[in-house]
Amino acid sequence: MRLVSLLPSATEIVYALGLGEDLAGVTFECDEPPSARAEKAIVVGGLDTSGMAPADIDRYVRAQLAAGRDLYTLHAQALAGLAPDLILTQDLCRVCALPSGHVTDALDYLGCRADVLTLDPHSLDQVLDSIVMVGQRAGVPERAALLVAGLRARLAAVAASVAGAAGAAALSRPRVAVVEWVDPPFTAGHWVPDLVTAAGGLPVAARAGAPSVQTTWASVARAAPDLVVVAPCGYHLAGAAEQARAVAAALPGMPVWAIDADGIVVRPGPRLVNGVEAMASIIHPQAAPGGAAGAVQRVA
Numbered sequence: 001m002r003l004v005s006l007l008p009s010a011t012e013i014v015y016a017l018g019l020g021e022d023l024a025g026v027t028f029e030c031d032e033p034p035s036a037r038a039e040k041a042i043v044v045g046g047l048d049t050s051g052m053a054p055a056d057i058d059r060y061v062r063a064q065l066a067a068g069r070d071l072y073t074l075h076a077q078a079l080a081g082l083a084p085d086l087i088l089t090q091d092l093c094r095v096c097a098l099p100s101g102h103v104t105d106a107l108d109y110l111g112c113r114a115d116v117l118t119l120d121p122h123s124l125d126q127v128l129d130s131i132v133m134v135g136q137r138a139g140v141p142e143r144a145a146l147l148v149a150g151l152r153a154r155l156a157a158v159a160a161s162v163a164g165a166a167g168a169a170a171l172s173r174p175r176v177a178v179v180e181w182v183d184p185p186f187t188a189g190h191w192v193p194d195l196v197t198a199a200g201g202l203p204v205a206a207r208a209g210a211p212s213v214q215t216t217w218a219s220v221a222r223a224a225p226d227l228v229v230v231a232p233c234g235y236h237l238a239g240a241a242e243q244a245r246a247v248a249a250a251l252p253g254m255p256v257w258a259i260d261a262d263g264i265v266v267r268p269g270p271r272l273v274n275g276v277e278a279m280a281s282i283i284h285p286q287a288a289p290g291g292a293a294g295a296v297q298r299v300a
Helices: 008-016 034-039 054-066 076-081 100-110 124-137 141-166 192-198 217-222 237-250 272-283
Strands: 003-005 023-027 041-046 072-074 086-089 115-118 175-182 185-187 227-230 256-259 296-298
Touching: 003 008, 008 023, 008 086, 008 124, 023 034, 041 076, 054 175, 115 124, 124 141, 124 192, 124 272, 141 192, 141 272, 175 192, 175 237, 185 217, 192 272, 227 237, 227 272, 237 256, 237 296, 256 272, 272 296
Parallel strands: 003 023, 003 086, 023 041, 086 115, 175 227, 227 256
Antiparallel strands: 041 072, 175 185, 256 296
16 A cells, blocks of 8 residues: 655654555655655655744735645655555644645545545544554554553553552642743643643643644733743644743743753644653652653753
8 A cells, every 4th residue: 555644743654654655645744753754755745844933934924824725745746656555644734734625625636546544633542543543554453552652651651650640639739831832822722731741740721632822921821831832833842841941931930941842732643742752750759760861851
């Protein structure tokens, strides 16, 4: 089966299922593993924002969406030329990847008969379910079941390690605010609050299962977090740490941590469990000291 992935998290799922050799096309953002972007055909392009400040990226995104323009470019002829059997796409977020409707319209126009699987998880459980879905549609359901069982076992291990520290009552859990963007500030939604809960924390200033929303630093402070984790979408640890310093200045006296957001927090794939382990090491360092090497940094 020839596969094409139109979002980075789906690319990670494909490789985790041992299907890297079957993957023919990816997006320009599919950097995990690095060989994906280097060795596969690029069928979705977009603006390289690596040199832009968060405020500039926000203005660009808002202007594009207000004008009805897409943030990504589908190379439709190249996609059809790969003759894929299964295309993995999404409808979760127009800022994160190309919507599935654009893909199906292009395929219809070109007469390409590929199967399209749309992945739209809103919770941690749904992320794990999406791995099962990909495995079933790609013909490797046993691999997917084994992979998910291993991920759930790691989550259970984290839960057991922090149970004594967190206690049974929610109020005994440290209050954790996750900031997904800093200029302007956005609090994290979708599956990110689930990561905090799984790590033994109580998510505050958050909307579990719902999109991230713009907020203010005053609103974050009113939520009375015990600590803040800065996980800006599109950034690994170095970029997150740089932005976390601005958060520390906006919330003086607050413990502020940076985390490898693109690696283990914002992409709905297998590495979210790494994110739970890393957050647990922040929230309950005595109970869960491991799992954070190179993934988190205390800024304030």
